[in-house]
Amino acid sequence: MSVMTYIGAIGAAQQEAMSADPRVIIIGEDVEANVYGTTGGGKQRAEQGDFVQQFGKNRIRNTPISEEAIVGTAIGAAMTGLRPIVDLSYSSFLYMAMDQFVNQAAKNRYMFGGQSSIPVVFRSAMFYGLNTGAHHSDRPYPMFMNVPGLKIMAPASAYDAKGLLRSAIDSDDPVLTFEAVPLWGAKEEVPDEEYRIPFGVARTRREGCDVTVVGVSGSLPLALQAAEDMAARGVSCEVIDPRTLVPLDTGTIVRSVLKTGRLVIAEPAHRTCGAAAEIAAVVADKAQHALVAPIKRVCALNMQVPFSPALEAQIYPTRERIVAAIEAVCADQLNAENRRVG
Amino acid sequence: MKISEKLARETLLEMQRRMLRIRLFDERASKMVKRGYIPGTVHTSIGQEAQVVGACMALKSGDHMTGNHRSHGHPIGMGSPLGPLMAELVGKATGVCKGKGGSLHLADYAVGSLGESGITGSSIPIAVGAGLSAQVLGEDRVALTFFGDGTANQGVLYESMNLASAYKLPVIFLCENNFYALSTPSHTVTGGRIVDRAAGFGMPGVRVDDGQDVMAVYDAVAEAVDRARRGEGPSLVEVMTYRFREHSEGLRINVDYRNSEEKQFWTARDPIVLFREALIAAGIATAAEMDAIEAEIAQEVEDCASFALESPDPEPSVAFEHLFTDAYDLEDVL
Structure with missing residues (x-):
């Protein structure tokens, strides 16, 4: 290696x-x-x-x-x-x-x-x-x-x-x-030797049981960081990188949601008609019965990208926005956790 | 018309056969549109046969061609058999594209026809790519792309001409100038002469003023092809011609955008009649022999129409094939 x-x-x-x-x-x-x-x-x-x-x-x-x-x-x-x-x-x-x-x-x-x-x-x-x-x-x-x-x-x-x-x-x-x-x-x-990764096979970057977090491209490392934050608070995140968007490995995502019952999707593209919208629709279709909370999308805002360093970063998903989305779908669990800790 | 001495008799007769195939195929297709056998519409090459065949016959086996919306003549000019072409127009399983392309998107890779295009100009860089692959792989082949006088104002043509010239690619840009971009007289929306634009890209530009003369078209394109094969790069050939029919079959335009004097002038210069007379005058063939060729092609066209009409419809599942080369999950795709 x-x-x-x-x-x-x-x-x-x-x-x-x-x-x-x-x-x-x-x-x-x-x-x-x-x-x-x-x-x-x-x-x-x-x-x-x-x-x-x-x-x-x-x-x-x-x-x-x-x-x-x-x-x-x-x-x-x-x-x-x-x-x-x-x-x-x-x-x-x-x-x-x-x-x-x-x-x-x-x-x-x-x-x-x-x-x-x-x-x-x-x-x-x-x-x-x-x-x-x-x-x-x-x-x-x-x-x-x-x-x-x-x-x-x-x-x-x-x-x-x-x-x-x-x-x-x-x-x-x-x-x-x-x-x-x-x-x-x-x-x-x-690896030092040549290798190939097939299209249409997602990579589960972190296993967990409370919430599925799908991270696309540059939002994936942020999703992993958010999962780390949530682990400290007693929430176990399963983080999935689809890696290819066409074909899209919907099976891995759906199976994960069947296990966790919750889904957050983070991606750097605009929200309307984005990859997150497609993933959300597939999960709503295939795993609706397992969902215990609404699906949350954390995407770039539906607006242009401003130039100034003081303005740009807030447009895209951040670790904090992903944490907030996970908190929103795991509210019940966090309350229970707080009661246990308190 | 001067008959080239370099061409064998059989080649000359084949030129006339291919022009006749285009004429009779398109006449038949026009009728089949009118009678509802062909869905949608078609754009005929009637009147432009010399411009198409003179260019295609200057190519040889292994060369490539891309075309445009006036789309039947090009593969026929390359030697594509008529049955699968007509079946494609009708939308049958035996169509050259299995009924998935239709009139506007004919392609027959067996004869080097890489595809016609419903978007004008879209297939021009495809031919440049065929030229690039020939150059990189060291293969002795050229690529020719047909486009109209209307498309001569698409930006992609100039990006393509520049790239082909900078790389010295074996490409022939063939402008079929029939004077009209649909109903718009092209001189009213075009600055300067199309042929002169070649100079701006450092490539030769040749204009064939009488595109009804198949020999003149052949000679001009053959020279450009020779140059391309010698590694000297691309050329632009502009051929002045005329379509005898409306832009597309069934189209009714209330404004008489082409005056009758002009129409009479050009229709009197029917490329098939002109070549027939020239061949007879030069002693290449007798009138009886030419009559026999015409009868032979008429039969071929009858047969292709019967073949198309009697062929089965494609199975519905064919609609779901050829999205990708490898297996894909229809559940995911649809």
Whole structure:
């Protein structure tokens, strides 16, 4: 095992995939100079050089600032023999290529009766909480969950980021990654050998019996912290990271709620029609009889992201907001606990 | 019309066959829309056959093509068999896309047809991607994308032309200029000439003023294809042509946006009649031989219509296939 950062794990997965398969290429703005830190070669850089030196400019390609053409070209290349990884850097830039995502990537295989497969990965990072203002701070994965035909991963740790990205590159379908920039520096032990994590399998990060807390992407570490806080107060939280949003492992979440009877969902996207809304609806459908409290969502407020450091943080889920939601659904239990302690 | 000496007789006759296939297929499709056999509408390539076939015949096996909403001619031009195409228009199980694409979304990967597109301009970068894969993998193939004069004002075209030029990709951008973006005369919404825009991207731009002359279209596209195969990058070919029918079948536009003088001028330049006469005049084929070819294609179209109408409907479960390549849980998806 080695300790790796979240962003280092992404770079390592890309390097493994590039080495394993000559059909894998990386295209995007500024990938040659490793501006975003995932084409640099990691620890071996001193001996092996960066990705351009390792794999050549035929396979590591800077693009013009033309998201629609970049995305469409990658789709066409994937339909004709390559397995491109497209680095779109900021998730907000995906909007520039909306037609290509929705009408080409998502629909071609279906519309053409299965004639095409589209093995392409579109990587983007959610730069929220970093005072980059409204244009650069979006967490737009729910919009794409609403488009059938796109697979979506949103890892919350280095181990998951690496293993999921390898599966994404192996997939014959288009995959969008939404990486959490606030977690880029977060470290985790990662196996030294190559490994893959299947899509559609949630990871239970903490077992518990009183309340299920689902944490998506950057909200997962906050959910773990909130669980720690609640444990000190006698509330046992089961914390689940869905890891991929399409496909979504509803089974693991539903089974957990059948056990706990309570559900809190935290995610950095806007509340309306978000991943939390979808998870809440599935649980209401499949586990309503087990629920002993209303389902609570802790999401970004339905408003724009302000620039000032004095304003921005309160927009997103925080450890405190997640604690408050858990308190709300566990009120009975907390009262009982207080009586016991008192 | 000057018949190319470089082309074998069989190739020349195949050009006429493919133009006839497009004409008769689309005439039949138009009738089938009117009679309710084809749901929705179709956009015919009637009048534009030389522009389509001249371009497609300049490609070879292994090359790729993407198209647009005027969508039947392109796969037919690439050599796609008619039966599965007509069955797709009708929505049958035997359709080339299993009844899931329809007229606007035909694709036949067996002949390099990567897909037509209901969104104009959307399939342009797909062809650029086919050019990129050829370059990265070192494969000897090119990609051609068809788009109209209306789509020439979509931003994605220029992003695509720039990217293809910067990477020197083997791509041919083929503008089928039939003068109208649906009802809007394109010169009223277009600055300058489309062909001149090639220069801005450092690529050759060629305009074929008589797009009813299949030889002229072929020669211009063949030169662009040769250039692409030599690794010299993309080209823009603008072909001036005319659609003989309305934008789409069944569409009624009360304003007479195309004057009768113009219509008469172009309909008198029927590409199939012109090529037939040129082939006979050059001694390539006799009138009787051309008649026989026309009868042969007429029969082919009759057969494709019968095939489509007699084919079974798709099973309802087919609607739930091909979302992803691997297994997925329908319970979760639906």
